[in-house]
Amino acid sequence: MPADIALAQGDFLVGDIDGNVRQVLDIAAKARDELGAAAVIFPELCICGYPPEDLLLRPEFLADVEAGLAHICKQTEGIDLVIGYPRRKKGQLYNAAGVIRSGAVIAEYFKAELPNYSVFDEKRYFMRGEAPCVVTIAGVPMGITICEDIWKARPAAQAAAAGARMILNLNASPYQAGKGKEREQVVSQRARENGLPVVYVNLVGGQDELVFDGASFVVDAGGKTLLRSAFFGPSLEVLSLEDGQPQPGVVTPCPDEEEMIYRALVLGVRDYVGKTGFKGVVLGLSGGIDSALTLAVAVDALGPEQVEVVLMPSRYTADMSNEDALEQARRMGVKHSIIPIEPAFKAFLGMLEEEFAGQPMDVTEENIQARCRGIILMAISNKSGRMLLTTGNKSEMSVGYATLYGDMAGGFAPLKDVFKTMVYRLSRWRNRDGEVIPERVIVRPPSAELRPDQQDTDSLPPYDVLDEILSRYVEQDQGVAEIVAAGFDQALVRRITRMVDVNEYKRRQAPPGVKVTRRAYGRDRRYPIVNGY
């Protein structure tokens, strides 16, 4: 007997229970009426969005989720829903998936494997479940699992032992480079271990520092990918079952690494700005590559009408920088203003003359320039209702090569988790079909232009060396000895790792940005500021 199930790869907003309930009902109606599906599978914690964080500690919030679930039950018929939500039971909270049929929750599964590493804090909120849950849906006994469950062997094996002929896996799995491939490998292995097909449904959309990339998929009992949904966008795919066997569908090809990261940044910016209700963005365009790439991402995320740039030259700004910035603003079709910072910079130097009498110029005066720009940009942000985007990259954020309240000011930092070497790769990639970032911006030696003839390499090694050391130290937890053994200069490694450590205080005050690597700054990396190591 043929039967179809639908994979509801949706964007469910954290906390917006009413909106999520409406979306669930709309999707369920569409899956039933337009697609003829017998069941529709939603992502993990879809009624409240993921991750709800400490909203889960509010009894009022949990009661509202329960009311939302009851409303869904009452409003759906003619189709089965498998859907995720937080569930209170006997004084404990569980990360649950319920099967809704004919107006009632007919079965419930509680997530067994609770991730409590990286960005995840699930043991802060949830008790682990113990029992498998197998329910016949669309004529097939299906074992329900949630996200992390499929990364361990036990939950799927328990479901198989309990009679499952197919595994459903509800996810809220955030993007990071290479994760898509890893997911399919793990799920494929799980399928082969149990000789069962697996249906993997993921969330999509940006939430604070996370981007959920969608890319839901189905593997057959042999672990072969039969179907793959869109990346970085909502979709409602149908999986056909014939005699209980999933049939091949559309397999969306995997984009290459640059495209994946770039699209993650675009979605992250679009959703952070849109979901916080801002009317577009403003950013400082310096003529350097970081702000150039940030502008391209912003325009691709929001459209040129929603993006405004400000050129803020100082006495140290090269003409070339202004020319390149103007040229890019023109190419991207965005509004621009030019506001030289000299009057404010001069005013501050005058106001501080007595206080600083007899002391030489140092980084203080460089920071004042960066902070004058921060004030101008924040003023435009405040007046226009546009969010300020910060343009710094992960290499800078790592070593503290950025000014707090200056170029670090802003609501969102798109490149926060993108190393400088990747900034170059993404810029080249964005120029593939036409040069939107002027070539000269890409090939010029990078400079902060805060004093005469300054270049980044005055105080930092070349970025390919720096980024390799940083990646080993920050993302791979390697120690100094290990990095030196890989062929780097010991004094350099000591200096760089020390810079990372002592700049923790700056990162603590940095705006959020999109996680794209295996370890981003933010919830993902929890370091002490006071640190004697």
Added chain:
Amino acid sequence: MPADIALAQGDFLVGDIDGNVRQVLDIAAKARDELGAAAVIFPELCICGYPPEDLLLRPEFLADVEAGLAHICKQTEGIDLVIGYPRRKKGQLYNAAGVIRSGAVIAEYFKAELPNYSVFDEKRYFMRGEAPCVVTIAGVPMGITICEDIWKARPAAQAAAAGARMILNLNASPYQAGKGKEREQVVSQRARENGLPVVYVNLVGGQDELVFDGASFVVDAGGKTLLRSAFFGPSLEVLSLEDGQPQPGVVTPCPDEEEMIYRALVLGVRDYVGKTGFKGVVLGLSGGIDSALTLAVAVDALGPEQVEVVLMPSRYTADMSNEDALEQARRMGVKHSIIPIEPAFKAFLGMLEEEFAGQPMDVTEENIQARCRGIILMAISNKSGRMLLTTGNKSEMSVGYATLYGDMAGGFAPLKDVFKTMVYRLSRWRNRDGEVIPERVIVRPPSAELRPDQQDTDSLPPYDVLDEILSRYVEQDQGVAEIVAAGFDQALVRRITRMVDVNEYKRRQAPPGVKVTRRAYGRDRRYPIVNGY
């Protein structure tokens, strides 16, 4: 047979393994040679400090802890040590306490109850232990437990069942108002349940947002407090045992609430500034009560020579504000400068004239003033190497009544977790033996002085009402309906709770401050910024 054990209430710096090892050896030698103790009990994770956070994910760090432990073993004899450290075993990490005797670890206990709520993330790092550990020390079979273990019934009961005649409890328990009393009640109950005395040894010192208050204590088998160490300072108390029974010692009286909070703030500031290596602090003194109290705390923490204040009047600053600020600077004996912000404010208005043409003045211009002050203060901080202290309180931080990169700028925010009503109480308390904060600063209606005749109550309810709503919402997780039911206006409660929610983005970029309530902003409260609830 008489025997003594020593309670080593020390300040062990996170990450400073070498320094902590030296301190352990010094304390052990002193306990043995000067105090004649048979054993000395150290706090939880004392070799690496608490909380080490993601340093625990570095294999190099764990190896260095192991080397430190081996060094301690080699260097001590003639006294038993009970000491906490992270311990790798069969690919897992445990929060361990070892008994060191005659050069070797003769027994090890692994913490069973791992806190993963509030500021704690122990399940991120550690596996739970299962077995009790009873070792005869100073002639008495002692059951070892670690911190959270004593808050649950099982670990002490397991130790008792395994033959313990006394319970040792190694802690790193951070201060919050009322916690000292709660600890002694819980430990007293545990003593009575098992009919065993309990020795509770706590860490002392500030670490990022936490202050460990010390106040180690001993209760007898009936739950009565026999001994209590100093609050907010290191100590090495000796507990006498006669025929295995603990004898009464000095019981330090518990200070009242204002004194406890004030001393927590002082220690928090002293340690944050000292442990990060700054040469004192600078802060903006406005003539308002928040900066007045912050100044008093800073001077009590660091001494007047290490503190510098800056008065930064604007066109909207009342003469009274300058007079009161000057008077307080004089009374506290700190260096002061006066830098009016008008030149920079004017420069920015001029630079933005074209951009803002035809648009009315609004909060933008208020923020520019606050940010001009931020630039001045950060410039002085950069030039002098003094850390900028932020003066905002918890009420402001809750509702966003503060300017990002303006008055929120700074390395540390002493009053971040202190509600405005408590700011008044602490100011009165600090004036108890002589008026250091001018009376007029306390009695004047509070104002941000960012526009003519502005008062806080223009846009906020009276602080006693505001703080009660905030405490219920933020600290007690009450919902709107519940707060309204307690007698507050519904529209007001909705407006205030909404302000708390939408200002999460500001708090995410705020500097750290000392946790003194049951829920502080920071690691203690993890909320989404994008939040549709």
